[in-house]
Amino acid sequence: MSDTVTLILNALTLISILMLVGLGLAIIFGLMGVINMAHGEFVTFGAFTLSLLQTAGGNYWMALVLAPIVGATAGFVLERSIIQHLYTRPLATILATWGVSLIIQQSLQLILGAGPRQGTGPISGAVNFLGADYPAYRLMLIAFAAVIVAVVIAMFRYTRFGLDLRAVIQDRDMAEALGIDTRRVCTIAFASGAALASIAGVLIAPMTKVIALMGASYLAPSFFVVIVGGAGSIAGVAAGSAVVGGLETVLNYEVPATVSQAIVLITAVVLVRFRPRGLVPS
Amino acid sequence: MTSVDQSLPRRTAWPKGWLVLSAGLLVLVLLYPTWTDPYSLTVLRDAMIFALFAVSLDYMWGKSGVLSFGHAAFFGIGAYAMPIIGPMVPTANAALVALLAGVAVAGIVAFVVGYFLIFGGVRGPYFTIVTLALCLVAQHIAIGWSEMTGGDAGLIGAPPFGIEMFGLSYLILDSVEQYYLVTAILTATLCVLWLACGGHYGRVLAAIQDNEVRARTLGYNTSGYLLVVFVISCMLAAVAGALYAVVSGYVAPDSVGLLLSTQVVVWVAVGGRGTLLGPVIGAFLAIRLQQVVSSIDFRLWPLVVGAFFVAMVFLFPDGVLPLVRRWMARAWGRLVPSSGAR
Known part of the structure; x- marks a missing residue:
């Protein structure tokens, strides 16, 4: 029983992180048709914010506040300087954002060194949860991610901005004709997606090595999330995260990590064949 | 009829x-x-x-408009097949057998992945992303499955090219002979692709790239065409990988890495996609530049590649060489005004 609980909690940890990273990616894709290859770097920014802040004497909670600001600023700059000019050229966006991603990775490595850094969580130790001893930090992570996702859903549903956003996703030209400033909506959505990824970076940092190249390892899984789940809706991201995160966690118990990644890839590819627009098409 | 033909731009003038x-x-x-x-x-x-x-990537990206970000995965399959399968064959044919095996594996992987993606309607950016993921997985396998691939350290022991038939055997060990072998394979590939894409087949691919729905409406099995392009392109990449493994004598996870996948896109982009010869020149120039930049500091190269992508998208979307050619044509036209009037 306790094994099952641990397994489910492990899966939930991964699913939470994938959702936070994938949400930004999916909304940006659904909204603007833009595939942002530099999205993983926002995760890196978040993790480095925590690590650098702690080195400088700050604490975890400060990082959790500061990271989304850093991420949103970086997202804003990227959107305004490059992506906004490439809305009609999806392939060009891939190349440009990939270039940005390389530049950020390598600059971080040159400036801050290639060696792994650390971030520490605010709480340590294990608590007993339904008969299983589980790290308290991971439980906090799951709860925190759930709150954030709830806030995002609420914003999507009940705010004026959420309404504008859904309108632009559905029909950009019509939204513009109705007086919605689509450029502004896109910029804000992009910056918010980047902020979410940065928060994910802070959450991940205490559980992994903080290095300049870490974003790349979250980029591919979060793309699987978007491909499997479908772009442009929160339900799609949730479904995609559940499939990818759940599958990978369960497989990691049975087979080596490389094999489980390969299986996740194959599953994603096969699912695409039968549901080309994702499990939950928008 | 003839007057109509003459009013059309002459196709032979340009090539x-x-x-x-x-x-x-x-x-x-x-x-x-x-x-x-x-x-x-x-x-x-x-x-x-x-x-x-x-050239293998240009055949796919340039001629049919499908960009793969995971082409290094197939280069890597070809490369790793050499030291893994080669030593199993005791004769001088070892490299040939390993080459065929590697190319076959690459073809099968490409067929399976390609079938699900292309017939699933995955196109454009989506296709690029999934192939990128494929490359990441291949890299993880190359690093993680160390019993087979030697892990981070890589593998040595790719057999030299050679042939053994009727009791006679010949091995290519000399670097000049290797050079001519590589030249021959590259030239042959270029000629075949050039001839193939110059005719009806090339125009079908161009039609698919322009407007796939219209090409399908005209009765072409566009998914079938794209799948064949993808499989052949990946097999060619595996041939390149196999050649690389043999001449360098060493295979490491770098040869399936994402950076290699990225670099090959740069080479094609520099030379101008769809020109076949352009990517060859692009590869020469970029590799030379890489040597120069890396001799200053090897960590600078990814920065240069990144900056190149951003610059390319805004400044020269058709590639560097086509831009240079346009400039030269304009300069030539200014020097010799009569040639423009003719």
Whole structure:
């Protein structure tokens, strides 16, 4: 029983992180048709914010506040300087954002060194949860991610901005004709997606090595999330995260990590064949 | 009828320049070993292998408009097959057998992945992303499955190329012979692709790239065409990988890495996609530049690649060489005004 609980909690940890990273990616894709290859770097920014802040004497909670600001600023700059000019050229966006991603990775490595850094969580130790001893930090992570996702859903549903956003996703030209400033909506959505990824970076940092190249390892899984789940809706991201995160966690118990990644890839590819627009098409 | 033909732009006028250029290049490449030192020869030999890799991507990206970000995965399959399968064959045919096996594996992987993606309607950016993921997984396998691939340390022991038949055997060990072998394979590939894409087949691919729905409406099995392009392109990449494994004698996870996948896109982009010869020149130039930049600091190269992508998208979406050609044509037109009037 306790094994099952641990397994489910492990899966939930991964699913939470994938959702936070994938949400930004999916909304940006659904909204603007833009595939942002530099999205993983926002995760890196978040993790480095925590690590650098702690080195400088700050604490975890400060990082959790500061990271989304850093991420949103970086997202804003990227959107305004490059992506906004490439809305009609999806392939060009891939190349440009990939270039940005390389530049950020390598600059971080040159400036801050290639060696792994650390971030520490605010709480340590294990608590007993339904008969299983589980790290308290991971439980906090799951709860925190759930709150954030709830806030995002609420914003999507009940705010004026959420309404504008859904309108632009559905029909950009019509939204513009109705007086919605689509450029502004896109910029804000992009910056918010980047902020979410940065928060994910802070959450991940205490559980992994903080290095300049870490974003790349979250980029591919979060793309699987978007491909499997479908772009442009929160339900799609949730479904995609559940499939990818759940599958990978369960497989990691049975087979080596490389094999489980390969299986996740194959599953994603096969699912695409039968549901080309994702499990939950928008 | 004839008057209509004459009113159309003459198709033969343009490729003639390319023909002269490629013939000149070929003569240069063939004569190169007579005056150069052995080191420069190996550099050019390696550059030509990467050029073959670039051509394999250009066949797909340039001719049919489908960009793969995971082409290094297939390069890597070809490369790893050499030291893994080669030593199992005791004769001089070892490299040939391993090459065929590697190319076959690459073809099968490409067929399976390609079938699900292409017939699933995955196109454009989506396709690029999934192939990128494929490359990441391949890299993880190359690092993680160390019993088979040697892990981070890589593998040595790729057999030399050779042939054994009727009791006679011949091995290619000399670097000049390797150089000519690589030249022959690259030239043959270019010629075949050039001839194939110059005719009806090339125009079907161009139609698919322009507007796939319209091409399908005209009765072409566009998914089938794209799948064949993808499989052949991946097999060519595996050939390049196999050649690389043999001449360098060493295979490491770098040869399936994402950076290699990225670089091959750069080579094609520099040379101008869809020109086949352009990516060859692009590969030569970019590899030379990489040597120069890396001799200052090897960590600078990814920065240069990144900056190149951003610059390319805004400044020269058709590639660097086509831009240079346009400039030169304009300068030529200014120097000799009569040629413009003719």
